[in-house]
Amino acid sequence: MGAIDMELYRKLGTRDALGATLAEIGGEYPELVVLAADCLASVRGKAFAAKFPERAINFGIAEADMMMAAAGMATCGKIPVACTFGFLASLRAGEMIRSGICYPKLNVKIAATSSGLAMGDGGTTHHIIEDIAVLRSFANLTILAPCDGVATTKAVRAAIEFPGPVYLRLGRGGEPNVYKDDFDFEIGKAVTLREGSDVTIIAVGAVILRALEAADILAKKGVSARVIDMITLKPIDRDIILKAARETKLIVTAEDHNILGGLGGAVAEVLSEEPSVPLRRVGIKDTFCSIGPTDELMDKYGLSGKAIAKEVLDYT
Amino acid sequence: MAVCNTVPRKKASICELQQNAAEIRRMVDNMFQNAGGGHYGGCLSEVDVLTALYFRILNVDPQNPRWDDRDRFVLSKGHGAGGLYCTLALAGFFAPERLSTLNQLDSAFGMHPDMSKVPGADMSTGSLGLGICAAVGMAIAGKLDKKSWRVYSLLGDGECHEGVVWEAAMAASHHRLDNLTAIVDRNALSMDGPTEEVMSLEPFAAKWEAFGWAVRTINGHNMREIVDALEAVPFVPGRPSLIVARTTKGKGISFIENRWDCHYASLNPEQGERARKELA
Numbered sequence: 001m002g003a004i005d006m007e008l009y010r011k012l013g014t015r016d017a018l019g020a021t022l023a024e025i026g027g028e029y030p031e032l033v034v035l036a037a038d039c040l041a042s043v044r045g046k047a048f049a050a051k052f053p054e055r056a057i058n059f060g061i062a063e064a065d066m067m068m069a070a071a072g073m074a075t076c077g078k079i080p081v082a083c084t085f086g087f088l089a090s091l092r093a094g095e096m097i098r099s100g101i102c103y104p105k106l107n108v109k110i111a112a113t114s115s116g117l118a119m120g121d122g123g124t125t126h127h128i129i130e131d132i133a134v135l136r137s138f139a140n141l142t143i144l145a146p147c148d149g150v151a152t153t154k155a156v157r158a159a160i161e162f163p164g165p166v167y168l169r170l171g172r173g174g175e176p177n178v179y180k181d182d183f184d185f186e187i188g189k190a191v192t193l194r195e196g197s198d199v200t201i202i203a204v205g206a207v208i209l210r211a212l213e214a215a216d217i218l219a220k221k222g223v224s225a226r227v228i229d230m231i232t233l234k235p236i237d238r239d240i241i242l243k244a245a246r247e248t249k250l251i252v253t254a255e256d257h258n259i260l261g262g263l264g265g266a267v268a269e270v271l272s273e274e275p276s277v278p279l280r281r282v283g284i285k286d287t288f289c290s291i292g293p294t295d296e297l298m299d300k301y302g303l304s305g306k307a308i309a310k311e312v313l314d315y316t
Numbered sequence: 317m318a319v320c321n322t323v324p325r326k327k328a329s330i331c332e333l334q335q336n337a338a339e340i341r342r343m344v345d346n347m348f349q350n351a352g353g354g355h356y357g358g359c360l361s362e363v364d365v366l367t368a369l370y371f372r373i374l375n376v377d378p379q380n381p382r383w384d385d386r387d388r389f390v391l392s393k394g395h396g397a398g399g400l401y402c403t404l405a406l407a408g409f410f411a412p413e414r415l416s417t418l419n420q421l422d423s424a425f426g427m428h429p430d431m432s433k434v435p436g437a438d439m440s441t442g443s444l445g446l447g448i449c450a451a452v453g454m455a456i457a458g459k460l461d462k463k464s465w466r467v468y469s470l471l472g473d474g475e476c477h478e479g480v481v482w483e484a485a486m487a488a489s490h491h492r493l494d495n496l497t498a499i500v501d502r503n504a505l506s507m508d509g510p511t512e513e514v515m516s517l518e519p520f521a522a523k524w525e526a527f528g529w530a531v532r533t534i535n536g537h538n539m540r541e542i543v544d545a546l547e548a549v550p551f552v553p554g555r556p557s558l559i560v561a562r563t564t565k566g567k568g569i570s571f572i573e574n575r576w577d578c579h580y581a582s583l584n585p586e587q588g589e590r591a592r593k594e595l596a
């Protein structure tokens with residue numbers, strides 16, 4: 001793989017980084033095909049389509065069909081990247097991912113955009129706060145959730161190299177850069193974004209910046225918070241969780257997902273198997289969210305840096 | 317406001333309908349400019365059909381939106397919510413001022429209709445293909461209860477790529493739902509480009525016919541043709557009716573018309589001014 005222009009990816013959000021990466025690596029992987037369900041422009045796939053017109057395949061507004069066609073293409077040696085919005089990938093085409101891709105363990109990559117509350121004004125149909133819970137229970141599926149452009153380009157490259165089904169939980173784009181430095185991305189390894197010795201905040205995707213903000217608030221109160229990006233949601237990095245349980249007094253998870261079955265649930269499962277520390281989960285409290293700009297919705301549903309810090313302070 | 321009739325149960329004349337449609341287009345543009353953008357393309361192409369429905373065809377009561385014996389309308393192309401909201405507001409279901417909250421935190425009005433919050437919305441939609449299935453369910457329920465109310469649903473043409481639309485189409489003719497009328501907003505564009513390039517639909521009317529529907533193709537901006545078609549349903553007793561309404565995506569704003577990349581658009585101040593002038 002050639003050198004990656006990280007300067008570029010620092011400026012891009014998750015969605016643009018997906019499109020740029022696919023266009024960049026298309027030449028290296030002749031078997032790579034990009035599938036879209038009337039969202040090629042939306043997932044920034046037009047650059048790939050311009051370079052490799054025959055390998056950009058539109059299925060129209062037919063996500064279920066696209067997902068199963070991806071499965072079929074994978075049986076013939078292609079590496080399909082099936083792109084659509086998160087709610088459609090994980091729910092409308094959810095069974096196709098399970099029975100058509102995970103069960104036969106086919107080499108399909110699913111690029112899901114606008115995850116979580118990224119389409120705030122789209123309302124509940126376009127929010128997707130159930131995907132982690134659903135997909136986490138699909139055997140054979142790897143789930144990656146990069147929070148910015150740098151992490152996205154690395155995750156997409158790693159997904160293409162990885163033999164087997166991978167789901168990329170991406171945002172709507174425009175996310176601020178988090179990964180200033182080159183970091184070693186490895187599937188299955190979480191990233192410690194900030195060291196800390198009192199408590200640990202484990203977050204993912206759009207909530208990462210808010211977790212870092214919480215750590216800033218806590219630092220001012222004399223609480224040293226470690227912040228971990230659970231960039232691979234599955235298989236979850238047990239070691240980093242258990243290490244945090246040994247080294248810090250409290251673990252708080254934070255996610256733009258229903259509090260049931262998501263990142264918090266996954267961390268709880270790990271902690272339940274070992275002598276452990278208290279765990280608090282920050283997430284959307286089993287409700288559909290209202291309409292609104294994403295940032296305001298995240299604040300409203302308890303995902304602000306302040307709310308995460310409060311969760312920590314209430315239990316320390 | 318050049319509106320001849322805001323009492324939908326009194327049937328509006330063709331002239332009145334045309335004036336209302338023009339007013340609704342202005343309301344849509346105004347609302348989207350205020351919110352910073354919107355689904356201009358599909359909201360403007362559907363306006364004439366929505367106007368005919370709410371000011372002439374549908375037996376509904378704006379004062380009592382959940383009236384049991386009302387006709388039902390399902391906006392299967394949920395991203396056309398902007399057009400529906402303005403039509404409902406003009407028809408008196410709620411105060412038009414409420415539309416200034418579009419997309420704001422906790423607003424009743426987002427990109428897609430929420431039946432729990434929007435007076436007059438009979439189904440929550442937004443995920444394409446699902447609304448028409450719900451409309452089939454309503455029509456079956458109406459038949460079971462021997463009701464005379466009818467069910468109408470508006471689909472996008474791109475939406476008809478969804479397989480589930482054809483499951484609904486099959487069910488509707490199998491169950492002989494002649495109380496169901498579907499209208500397809502055939503503006504020939506979806507989100508990635510022309511439907512015939514993205515995923516071809518033609519021969520479109522013949523497909524519906526093959527699925528057992530009675531089909532009529534009309535000019536979806538000609539109020540006379542729209543009303544005549546809607547007043548003629550069921551076209552064939554015992555069969556569901558389908559109206560292919562040939563439309564122009566973005567109808568009414570020249571620089572948005574027929575542009576797939578204006579499916580969703582935000583206007584800059586100059587464009588906004590031009591749009592207002594063209595719709596005046």
Ligand SMILES: Cc1ncc(C[n+]2csc(CCOP(=O)(O)OP(=O)(O)O)c2C)c(N)n1
Nearest residue numbers: 038358442443444472473474475505506507
């Ligand atoms: C199931 C589903 N797939 C994709 C989308 C995203 N989307 C919203 S509108 C649209 C294009 C719709 O085209 P069409 O049905 O022709 O509507 P119109 O041109 O009238 O706006 C797409 C792909 C969605 N809302 N639901």
